[in-house]
Amino acid sequence: MGTSGNRESRLTGSNSSGQAGIARKFKNGLEFSSAISVNLVKMLTGDRASFWGVLGDASISVPLLRGAGEFIVQEPLRQAERNLLYAVREFEQYKKDFAYNIVQSYLNTLQAAQRVRNQAENYKRVVASTRRSRRMANAGRLPEYQFDQAVQDELRARDSWISACQSNANSLDSFKILVGLPTDAQIVLQEQELANLALDLQALTTGKPPVDYSGEIPPADAEVILLEPDDSNAGKYEIQDVKAIALAFQQRLDLQTLADRVADAQRKVLIAEDALRAELTLGGSAAVGQRRSYSNTRQNNAEFNTRAGSYSGLLTLDLPWERTRERNVYRESLLDLEAAVRSLQSKEDEIKLDIRRNLRMLRQYRETLIIQSQAVTLAERRVKSTDTLLQAGRAEIRDLLEAQGALLSAQNSLTGAVVSYRLQEFDLQRNLGVLTVSAEGQLQELNLQEYK
Known part of the structure; x- marks a missing residue:
């Protein structure tokens, strides 16, 4: 109105x-x-x-000059599409890292539970040894100070068992939080998984033992020759580092993103250079x-008459003449390009370092598996023989306690080697970029036998 x-x-x-x-x-x-x-x-x-x-x-x-052409005009859309691709890659990498962290926490929790069982068995052995030493001391077959040694070792065994139980409970609570469960939730771990894993890796421990005195023994003053680890029983993921690095350069999503960011920086240099032109x-x-x-x-x-229209x-x-701001943008784009190239080169060096470290650690843990398997066998035999000698009065209680301690140490070290080797396999696949997570959240591993 x-x-x-x-x-x-x-x-x-x-x-x-x-x-x-x-x-x-x-x-x-x-x-x-x-x-x-x-x-x-x-x-x-x-x-x-x-x-x-x-x-x-x-x-x-x-x-007609500055700002003309498909390359310049479509850059915002092109960069938005690439940013979406980078976000998808980043989320995919996050899924891999998160899944690996869950597997790592789960295996560490199984290891903590196995350590509790080892400590409990050792505690029972020490208690039995202490009871036997008490009876032998009462019968005059054992000095009183040796019984005291047994009591002290029993106290240490109890303390270690309690500490292992608490560590296992803490590890279990941390695992619950990681998978999104409250700490008071009741869950049961599949402890047989660790035994199955040890059986799967048993093939790595076959072959000539690292320490063998069953044959002819050389003189004590003979030259000692240190033998390099035997790779004849190498695991399925112990491939050549050159092939592993080449595979990682093809599969790593973060490396692909950095390479694409170099291309982004190159385009920004050309666009900034275009802004310096006349318009x-x-x-x-x-x-x-x-x-x-x-x-x-x-x-x-009013009439819509095109003949009476106004045209210009x-x-x-x-x-x-004045392109100070554009010149500064151009210089910044050159610096950004150099930074992107350095980031790409640094990531390549980091990948090479991680993969070579993974392969060396796999080799080390494989040797640890062999050594600790032999150590457990020797420790079990040593406990039996020392216990027999103690009952015959030809050994001291200290010998038996040391043998039991060596057995416990070998068992824990063997469990740690099994878990560490398996985690290194997962870590190597993650660093190679071949470890994937399905839609159901299941880890899918890649068989690397063809890369050996």
Whole structure:
């Protein structure tokens, strides 16, 4: 509603209008916009009831130098698509890391539970030895100080058992939190998994033992030759480092992202260089029709007549006299490119280091498996023989306690070697980029036999 007039006359009416338009930017940089508007003026006073107006306009702008071309114009869209790809890769890498952390926590929890069982068995053995020493001391077959030694060892065994139980409980609670369960949730671990894992790795311990005195023994003053680890029983993931690094360069998502970021930085250099050019723009506009208002009530309704339209063309030129800001952006883009290249090279060196370390650790833990397997066998035999000699009065209680301690240490070390070797296999696959997680959350490993 509005009014218009002077002292002689006053006009009263309402003005309604509507407008529709479109704007689009094309791949070559051409910008086009068009709009059409219609308004209706309804008079409440005066000699006319209503009249309407229509106005259409369009404009076009075509860059000819700076900012022209598909490469420049599509860069925002191209970069947005690549950022989406980077986010997907980052999430995929997060899934791999998270799954690996769960496996690591689970195996460490199984190891802690096995350590509790080892400590409990050792505690029982020490208690039995202490009882036997007490009876032997009462019968005069054992000095009292040796019984005291047995009691002290029993106290240490109890303390170690309690400490192992608490560590196992803490490890279990940490695992619950990691998988999203409350600490008071009741869960049962599949402890047989650790035994099955030890059986799977048993093939690595076959072959010639690292310490063998079953054959002819060389003189004590003979030269000692240190033998390198035997790789004849290498595991399925112990491949050549050259092939492993080449595979990682193909599969690592974070490395692919850094390589793509180098390409992004190169494009930004070219775009910043384009901004230093002169700007030449060809433009044009057209307007057809008229709007109506209270001031032109004496005119007829507007007509959409293209012959009576208004048309104009314009050619603008902006010479690159002042490009300080653009020059600074260009220099920054060059620095960003150098930083992206260094980040890529640093990641390549990091991948090489991680993979070579993984392969060395696999070799080390395989040797530890062999050594500790032999150590457990020897320790069990030593406990039996020492116990027999003690009952025959040909050994001291200290010998038996030391044998039992050696057996416990070998058992814990063997369990640790089994878990460490398996975790190194997972870690190697993660560093190679071949460890994947299915939609159901299951880890899927890759058979690397063809890369050996």
